[in-house]
Amino acid sequence: MSRTVFCRKYQQDLEGLDTPPYPGPKGQDIFDNVSKKAWQEWMSHQTMLINEKRLNMMDMTARTYLSEQMEKFLSGEEYDAAEGYVPPSE
Numbered sequence: 001m002s003r004t005v006f007c008r009k010y011q012q013d014l015e016g017l018d019t020p021p022y023p024g025p026k027g028q029d030i031f032d033n034v035s036k037k038a039w040q041e042w043m044s045h046q047t048m049l050i051n052e053k054r055l056n057m058m059d060m061t062a063r064t065y066l067s068e069q070m071e072k073f074l075s076g077e078e079y080d081a082a083e084g085y086v087p088p089s090e
Helices: 024-033 036-052 060-075
Strands: 004-006 013-015
Touching (some): 004 024, 036 060
């Protein structure tokens, strides 16, 4: 049986992650307060930001930027999108 959490992004009870995504308090906070759906959406958005903005993950500035964007995304605040990105039509 899957566990549920009250998702910070969607403000409703949804399926939670199986394990914390990071070690330490930040990972535990995400594990306790972010749904699997929101985390999977963040992972896709993060990949798009890295690719479209050509972020170098060896650069501390890029990692800090992504961390800030993750906090905004998972909290339901406004976050950066890739310029010129058009989602595929269904």
